Amino acid sequence: MIPLKKIITFFLLLICVGLFAQEVKMVTISGGTFVPLYGATTKKPVKVAPFSIDVYPVTNAQYLAFVKKYPDYSRSKMKGLYADKSYLTQWESDFNYGKNNLSNAPITNVSWFAAKKYCECQGKRLPSMDEWEYVAMADEKRSDARTKEEFNRYILSWYEKPKTYSNPVGQTFKNYWGVYDMHGLVWEWTSDFNSIFLSGESRKDKDTDKNLFCGSGSVNATDLMNYAAFMRYAFRGSLKANYTTKNLGFRCAKD
């Protein structure tokens, strides 16, 4: 009897650990240098120190656990200064994400303030833009696939897929680092999303970075790569920290 009990306990423990582990599943990203595609005033490589990052974006279920623990971040209690009116509007109520949202779909309609707080409460932080971009340049096999045409086509094709925010996490490809959903699911907050200012008047922005969109008579992989990246930077540039949108989620990182 005792051995059986022991075995059951062991299994229960395993399941718990498994669940827990799934919740906080992170992978280590080796440090390195890379040249960001946009916004760098010089084309000098940026250094990225080793860090860990969540394998998946934060889900509805995970965020629900968070707001239950921190009711100040529930929909009705959230202060307007920290999140605009569409904060969690897709949820049925304060503590119920409802039938229309999958438990394992990415949480969206959260502000930068809320995302930051969430990560802090897990003993983590938001990834920086450079960290995020560093991880996002990997495809299944390579740590930097930015010059691969197919990879860029994949990223760009996401812009033409409607309502991907309602898909579960982990269904796009697993990249070189073991991270999912960097492309093809939702946009993600970064800690310094607004550090690069685009006026939004792209024809004017162009003057500040003539390497982009100028002078090329055909679209090669580099141009596609620039387009794909530009979309991300332009999107970030259109945000303010209290903004929430349906296609914007987040994941956490850790030193």
Added chain:
Amino acid sequence: MKQLFHFSKPYKIIALALFAAASIFSCGKKEEKHDVDYYEKIKVEGQKEAELTAPPFVPKPVGDRPAMHLVVNMEIKEQEGEMVDGTKYIYWTFGGSVPGSFIRTRVGDEIEFHLKNHPDNKLPHNIDLHAVTGQGGGASSSIVAPGHEKVFNFKVLNPGLYVYHCATAPVGMHIANGMYGLILVEPEGGLPPVDKEFYVMQGDFYTKGSYGEQGVQPFDMNKALKEEPDYVVFNGKVGAIAGDNALTAKVGETVRIYMGNGGPNLLSSFHVIGEIFDKVHIEGGDAINTNVQTTLIPAGGSAIVEFKVDVPGTFILVDHSIFRAFNKGALGMLKVTGEENKKIYSGTTQEGIYLPEGGNIQNMPEGKKEAKSTVAKTLPEQIKSGKAIFGTTCFACHQSEGQGVPNAFPPLAKSDYLNADPNRAIQAVIRGLSGEITVNGKKINSVMPSQNLSDDEIADVLTYVYSSWGNNKTVVTPAMVKAQRK
């Protein structure tokens, strides 16, 4: 001095009265010419929300209303639509349509523009209105994230018809996906009234698959850069204003088309087959040209065309860079109903054989065009000859693979209409065919002229068609054709 003063007063009054009368007359007759400074100083009276319409419709004319504070609520939606039967495309739209909602203003209006980016959208957008005097035409002030709204204000100072479009990078891609529309700034007192007004805009589209390839077709940046569109269309899709969706008017009505060209690349040689534009506001501005056959509309430009329809019929709107019309979709229809006027257009009055040697035109009674050949052809010979005839006579409308042109010319490939009745097909070639027919479940209302071919030629070309593209391999003989001539 005093006396002089008294003397001059009545003159002054008369002069003033005359001046006033002259101004009244000039308002009624000819628009007084004002400049931008004048319109800048116009005071606005009252406020209202602008009526926005999807193409091919336009909002009500401004009439003689004063300049107003006009609130425009424009929503941006990224949504799937149909480019041509079975081909889907993710359009980016102003107001849910391509082209975007029509905005109608009066010179001097102060516009409060609310640009709303739908929460389901993925990308930030903005708007550059060519009617705006100011940096970026509003683009710098209007970049808006999904799920948000931006507000900016401007005063319209120059009357005319202007294009608006998205100017978020990559600008070309945003325009290529359908982010353009028209804003009309009417002069004081409005444009002269007409019976029918329509909103049409041309655009070129670049898809990964070629014309008609099924499924969702993504945007192809390479083709866009090379300026090699798969589709050139009016109002965002093939057949948007053709067939059941054709524009309509009655004989005697005056039609005004607000015609724009969103591009992103091509210039439009806008033409209406069988009509002459009585008036064209060149490039959407003040200059009016009269009696114009084809007007050139630059990308990011417009024209206002007006004409009175005098006779009934289906008038085809085309980009007269004509391969675009028959092969890429730049084809629309204006269906005019009413009494015929034989004086203006008679229709065919005589059919004859032209014999250069004889110098006379002879009447050709039906059935007279006999088969000349004495030896019957083999099937391969018939098909070979038929293919050649198809290439010169039928191909232009029914297309090289018999696929036809959606909403304009019925397909011959796998055609249920064709396979059901060879005699009906023979009749169509001999006598022509017009009016509504249903082919493979799609209604088509078009006109095929009678073809001046011999019995042998008709037998050969039909045999070729029946033997191709999945048809039922009916062999048509000259005798069958002859029988149908009676």
